[in-house]
Amino acid sequence: MTSPSILDSGDPSLFDITTAAAGPTGKLPLTDEILRTWSSGDLFGLTQNAGMGWKPEDLLGPQYLIVSTQGGLRAENGQPIALGFHSGHWEVGLLVAAAAREVKSLGGVPFAAYVSDPCDGRTQGTTGMFDSLPYRNDAAVVMRRLIRSLPQRQAVIGVATCDKGLPAMMLALAGMKKLPGVIVPGGVTLPPIAGEDAGKVQSIGARYAHGEISLDEASAAGCAACATPGGGCQFLGTAATSQVVAEALGMSLPHSALAPSGQPIWLDIATRSARAVHQLAQQNRTLGHILTRDSLHNAMVVHAACGGSTNLLLHIPAIAFAAELPRPTVDQWSEINREVPRFVSVLPNGPVNHPTVRLFLAGGVPEMMLHLRALDMLKLDAMTVAGISLGDVLEWWEHSDRRKAVREELQRRDGVNPDDVIIPPAEARKRGLTSTVCFPTGNLCPEGSVIKATAIDPAVVDADGVYRKLGPARVFTTEREAVAAIKGEGEPIKPGDILVLISRGPMGSGMEETYQITSALKFLKWGREVAVLTDARFSGVSTGACIGHVGPEALAGGPIGKLRDGDMIRIEIDRNNLVGTVDFVGLPGGIVEPDEAAMLLAMRPTRRDLSPDNELPGDTKLWAALQAVGGGTWGGCVYDVDRIVALLEAGKAALQPKSRIGR
Numbered sequence: 001m002t003s004p005s006i007l008d009s010g011d012p013s014l015f016d017i018t019t020a021a022a023g024p025t026g027k028l029p030l031t032d033e034i035l036r037t038w039s040s041g042d043l044f045g046l047t048q049n050a051g052m053g054w055k056p057e058d059l060l061g062p063q064y065l066i067v068s069t070q071g072g073l074r075a076e077n078g079q080p081i082a083l084g085f086h087s088g089h090w091e092v093g094l095l096v097a098a099a100a101r102e103v104k105s106l107g108g109v110p111f112a113a114y115v116s117d118p119c120d121g122r123t124q125g126t127t128g129m130f131d132s133l134p135y136r137n138d139a140a141v142v143m144r145r146l147i148r149s150l151p152q153r154q155a156v157i158g159v160a161t162c163d164k165g166l167p168a169m170m171l172a173l174a175g176m177k178k179l180p181g182v183i184v185p186g187g188v189t190l191p192p193i194a195g196e197d198a199g200k201v202q203s204i205g206a207r208y209a210h211g212e213i214s215l216d217e218a219s220a221a222g223c224a225a226c227a228t229p230g231g232g233c234q235f236l237g238t239a240a241t242s243q244v245v246a247e248a249l250g251m252s253l254p255h256s257a258l259a260p261s262g263q264p265i266w267l268d269i270a271t272r273s274a275r276a277v278h279q280l281a282q283q284n285r286t287l288g289h290i291l292t293r294d295s296l297h298n299a300m301v302v303h304a305a306c307g308g309s310t311n312l313l314l315h316i317p318a319i320a321f322a323a324e325l326p327r328p329t330v331d332q333w334s335e336i337n338r339e340v341p342r343f344v345s346v347l348p349n350g351p352v353n354h355p356t357v358r359l360f361l362a363g364g365v366p367e368m369m370l371h372l373r374a375l376d377m378l379k380l381d382a383m384t385v386a387g388i389s390l391g392d393v394l395e396w397w398e399h400s401d402r403r404k405a406v407r408e409e410l411q412r413r414d415g416v417n418p419d420d421v422i423i424p425p426a427e428a429r430k431r432g433l434t435s436t437v438c439f440p441t442g443n444l445c446p447e448g449s450v451i452k453a454t455a456i457d458p459a460v461v462d463a464d465g466v467y468r469k470l471g472p473a474r475v476f477t478t479e480r481e482a483v484a485a486i487k488g489e490g491e492p493i494k495p496g497d498i499l500v501l502i503s504r505g506p507m508g509s510g511m512e513e514t515y516q517i518t519s520a521l522k523f524l525k526w527g528r529e530v531a532v533l534t535d536a537r538f539s540g541v542s543t544g545a546c547i548g549h550v551g552p553e554a555l556a557g558g559p560i561g562k563l564r565d566g567d568m569i570r571i572e573i574d575r576n577n578l579v580g581t582v583d584f585v586g587l588p589g590g591i592v593e594p595d596e597a598a599m600l601l602a603m604r605p606t607r608r609d610l611s612p613d614n615e616l617p618g619d620t621k622l623w624a625a626l627q628a629v630g631g632g633t634w635g636g637c638v639y640d641v642d643r644i645v646a647l648l649e650a651g652k653a654a655l656q657p658k659s660r661i662g663r
Contacts, residue, residue: 023051024050024051024053024056026050026055026056026057027056028046028047028050028056028059029056029057029059029060030043030046039151041151042151042152045151045152046059049109054109058109059109061107061108061109062107062108062109062154062155062281063108063109063110063111063150063152063153063154064103064108064109064110064111064153064154064155064156064157064274064277064278065110065111065112065113065146065147065150065153065155065156065157066096066099066100066103066110066111066112066113066156066157066158066159067112067113067114067115067143067146067147067156067157067158067159067169067172068089068092068093068095068096068112068113068114068115068158068159068160069088069089069092069114069115069116069117069139069159069160069161069162069165069166069168069169069186070084070089070092070093070096070114070116070159071084071085071086071089071090071116071117072084072085072089072090074090074091074093078229084116085116085117085118085119085122086118086119086121086122086162087189087226087228087229087230087231087232087261088117088119088161088162088165088186088189088230088231088232088233088239089116089117089160089161089162089165089186090229090230091186091229091230091231091261091262092159092160092161092186092230094230094262094267094270095159095184095186095266095267095269095270096112096159096270098267098268098270098271098274099157099159099184099270099271099273099274100112100274101271102270102271102272102274102275103274103278106274106275106278108154108278111150111153113146113150115139115142115143115146115165115168116165117135117139117160117162117163117164117165117168118131118132118135118164119162119163120132120162120163120164120238120513120515120539121198121202121233121515124202124513124515124516124539125479125480125483125516127613127615129509129510129512129513130509130510130512130613130615130616130617130620131510131617131619131620132163132164132510132512132513133164133314133506133510133511133512133513133537133623133637134510134619134620134623134624135164135168136164136167136168136171136315136318136637137168137171137623137627137637137638137639138623139164139165139168139169139172140168140169140171140172140175140322141639143158143168143169143172144172144175144176147172147176147179153179154179154180154281155179155180155181155182155277155278155280155281156173156176156179156180156181156182156277157181157182157184157273157274157277158170158172158173158181158182158183158184159183159184159186159270160183160184160185160186161185161186161187161231161232161239161243162186162232162238162239162242163237163238163239163242163311166183166185166186166239166242166243166246167238167242167315167318167319169183170183170242170245170246170249170251170315170319170322171315171318171319171322172322173251173287174287174291174319174320174322174323175322175323176287177286177287177288177291177323177324178286178287178288179286179287180277180280180281180285180286180287181251181277181280181286181287181385182251182252182253182273182276182277182280182385183246183251183252183273183385184252184256184269184270184273185243185246185247185252185256185257185258185259185269186230186231186232186243186261187230187231187232187243187258187259187260187261187266188231188232188233188234188240188258188259188260188261188355188356188357188360189226189227189228189229189230189231189232189233189234189260189261190227190228190231190234190260190355190357191225191227191234191355191357192224192225192227193227194224195220195221195224195225195227196221196224196225197225197233197234197235197347197353197355198225198226198233198234198235199233199234199235199237199347199348199519200221200225200519200523201221201222201225202515202516202519203519203520203522203523203524204218204221204222205218205487205520206483206486206487206519206520206523206524207520207523207524209487209488210487210488210524212523212524212525228260228261228262229261229262230261230262231260231261231262232356233356234347234355234356234357235346235347235348235353235355235356236306236307236308236309236344236346236347236348236349236356236359237309237348237539238309238311238312238539240257240258240309240356241303241306241308241309241311241312242309242312242315243256243257243258244257244258244302244303244306244308244364244365245299245302245303245308245312245315245316247364247365248295248298248299248301248302248303248365248369249290249291249295249296249298249299249319250290250291250295250298250382250383250384250385250390251287251290251291251385252273252385253269253272253273253276253384253385253386254365254366254384254386254393254396254397255360255363255364255365255366255397255402255403255406256269256273257360257364257365258356258357258359258360258364259360260357260360273385276385276386276387277385279387280385280387283387285383285387287323288323289383290382290383290384290385291319291323291325292325292382292383293325293326294379294381294382295379295382295383296316296319296320296325296328297336297378297379298369298378298379298382298390299316300316300328300332300333300336301336301340301372301377301378302365302368302369302372303316303436304336304337304340304342304435304436304437305340305341305342305343305344305368305371305372306342306344306346306359306368307342307344307346307349307436307452307454307455308436309539310437310450310451310452310537310538310548310549311513311537311538311539313333313437313450313549314537314633314636314637315636316328316636317631317634317635317636317638318636318637318638319636320636321630321635321636321638321640322638327631327635327636330439330448330634333437333439334438334439334578337435337436337437337438337578338435338577338578339377340372340377340435340436341375341425341428341429341433341435342428342433342434342435342436342454343368343371343422343423343424343425343427343428343433344359344368344421344422344423345420345421345423345428345431345433346358346359346421348455348522348542348543349452349454349455349543351431351432351433352420354416354420354421358410358414358416358421359421359422360406361406361407361409361410361413361414361418361421362406362407362410362416362418362419362421362422363397363403363406363407363418363422366393366394366397366403367397367403367407367418367422368422369390369394369397370394370397370398371422371424371425373391373394375425378390380394432458433454434453434454434465434575434576435453435454435575435578436452436453436454437450437451437452437453437578438450438451438452438453438573438574438575438578438579438580439578439580440547440571440573440579440580440581440582441580441581441582442581442582442583442594443559443583443584443594443595443597443598443601444533444550444558444559444560444563444569444582444583444584445547445550445551445558445559445560445582446551446552446558446559447551447552447558447634448549448551448634449533449547449548449549449550449551449582450547450548450549451545451546451547451548451573451580452538452542452543452546453467453573453574453575453578453580454575455542455543455544455546456543456544456545456573456575457528457543457544457545459528460528460529460545461575464576465574465575465576466572466573466574466575466576467545467571467572467573467575468570468571468572469498469531469545469569469570469571469572470568470569470570470571470585470591471496471497471498471531471568471569472496472497472498472565472566472567472568472569472588473497473498473500473533473563473564473565473566473567473568473569474491474493474497474498474499474500474565475500475502475563475564475565475567476499476500476501476502477501477502477503477504477607477609477610478503478504478613479501479504479512479514479516479517479536482499482501482517483516483517483520485499486499486517486520486521486524487520493530495526495529495530496529496530497530497531498530498531498532498533498569498571499517499530499531499532499533500532500533500534500560500563500569501514501517501532501533501534501535501536502534502535502553502554502560502561502563502607502610503535503553503554503555503561503610503611503612503613504534504535504536505535505536505550505553505554505555505556505633506553506623506624506627506628506632506633506637507553507555507556507612507621507624507628508535508553508554508555508611508612508613508616509536509612509613509616509620510616510620510623510624511535511536511537511633511637512536512537513536513537513538513539514532514534514536514537514538514539514542514548515538515539515542517532518532518538518539518542518543518544518546519539519542521544522542522543522544527544528544528545530544530545531544531545531546531547531569531571532544532545532546532547532548533547533550533560533569533571533582534546534547534548534550535548535549535550535551535553535554535558535560536548537549537633545571545573547571547582549633550582551632551633551634554607554610555610555611555612557606559584559598559601559602561606561607561610562601562604562605562606562607563584563601564607566587566588567584567586567587568584568585568586568587568588568591569582569583569584569585570582570583570585570594581594583597583598584597584598584600584601585597586600623637626639626644627639629643629644629647630643630644
């Protein structure tokens with residue numbers, strides 16, 4: 001049985017149905033030339049535009065497409081009609097509207113399209129994480145298809161905020177290098193006046209399980225952490241780092257990353273971005289002029305200076321590939337991170353955990369770049385969507401009223417000296433800030449691995465700046481089992497252990513993000529005494545001795561897949577010189593040198609419990625296979641179409657039966 005109200009509402013007035021309408025008034029602004037030369041699709045597009053209510057006399061203005069990641073359905077008063085997946089895409093419709101109004105005021109015809117995005121925070125510890133990284137490629141493909149599906153578009157405005165939506169938008173626009181384009185970053189949410197930030201609050205389950213907070217405290221913290229409805233999280237995770245990188249690439253306007261969502265200064269960025277892309281179109285300056293080797297260099301330098309998310313090691317190479325530029329190598333990443341000092345004090349790296357809105361008020365990306373310019377680390381001839389070079393941008397910024405106003409506002413509002421957020425590099429060195437990313441190798445990661453060395457708790461680092469750990473492995477093949485052990489279930493994780501999580505790379509889980517583990521360890525009193533080693537990846541807000549991206553992954557035959565509980569592992573990370581090793585060194589009571597231990601490990605059979613996750617979707621298995629052909633994680637997890645087609649053709653040829661002719 002079903003409810004009668006499902007089959008019919010019982011309202012007779014519903015059947016008063018109109019079957020024809022007068023249609024728009026006026027006439028299309030057609031000419032003899034238009035009718036003779038335009039395609040039927042272009043002509044019918046004008047009909048559709050008039051049908052949607054645009055004034056017929058204005059239809060021949062240049063068309064601008066605004067693609068955004070808007071999610072949810074928001075009423076005019078801001079109240080939710082239907083929730084989005086996250087605050088990062090909740091208010092971006094306001095940016096779309098501001099940009100569209102400016103396009104119209106300039107005589108253009110704005111179009112809007114939407115490709116929403118998931119939330120890595122929402123899917124932590126769930127099977128939803130299996131779709132997280134693969135989604136980036138899918139979204140970029142759909143965005144490019146939408147751009148191409150508006151044949152008369154003159155330029156593109158991309159509006160996005162968070163972990164996968166913004167990298168996807170950058171990939172999409174990078175792949176449209178013959179068009180003018182601009183990125184409008186979606187900004188950040190504010191921290192609560194009293195309460196926990198959106199990173200710490202994700203550990204309430206683990207802290208409650210260990211008796212470190214009460215049920216009431218957990219409930220209150222969980223409710224208040226997203227203090228305003230829109231914008232990305234308050235820490236310099238993947239979302240915020242992506243905004244910083246978009247600006248450093250020159251794809252968004254100066255001082256646009258990390259603006260507080262919903263506020264006038266945030267909306268103004270969308271208005272000026274529409275003005276900028278209109279100017280680019282008039283100048284015939286495209287994204288191909290913006291995205292160059294120099295702009296990639298600048299993005300990598302800024303990433304290092306701010307201590308950005310390691311997930312950008314996946315995204316920046318992918319942006320380069322989409323723009324038909326050489327992808328940065330591990331050696332190039334290493335060189336830049338050794339040369340560039342970190343001098344930004346912000347969540348989650350500290351040393352003082354300022355929220356990202358303070359980084360914006362301290363001057364954001366252009367303020368960081370002033371210091372980098374003084375160190376001669378930038379390519380100042382790189383062009384920006386402002387229509388001028390980076391060098392000219394920094395000359396403007398240094399003496400601008402905007403710079404003075406926002407820095408004074410930070411001091412007035414929060415009593416914070418801007419130079420304590422973006423610290424002069426020499427002073428930052430005195431305060432103990434170290435460089436960002438290290439790529440350890442060793443017999444457990446012969447193809448390399450990644451650690452945000454600057455985020456290791458100083459309390460477990462030796463006086464010479466080297467993190468040294470020798471401890472027994474606790475091996476898990478699912479995140480669920482590992483988190484249960486952290487919470488004290490079964491055989492609990494203990495201080496001194498090295499938590500090894502395997503079968504969670506691209507083939508095993510879509511290279512899931514494991515912040516549920518790292519956040520729990522960060523905020524447990526003894527968590528600093530545990531290291532993490534995995535073929536998965538980490539959230540941009542992760543901190544601690546967490547080594548990810550281990551290659552080869554376990555399911556690809558990597559040595560990490562042969563580890564057993566109790567195996568002794570030695571980790572050394574030099575935070576000053578950014579070098580490190582991760583080695584299996586034998587069993588308790590039988591420590592040997594790494595070379596000998598590697599031979600012992602090679603003789604072991606592969607673990608029988610290695611397999612892709614039982615719930616891994618076919619869509620993600622396909623992504624894993626395709627991205628492996630394009631260079632895998634070190635190549636940015638991209639779809640190299642030419643390589644894929646070549647391998648498919650070779651495979652088809654190999655599978656064809658041999659000819660019987662001549663037998």
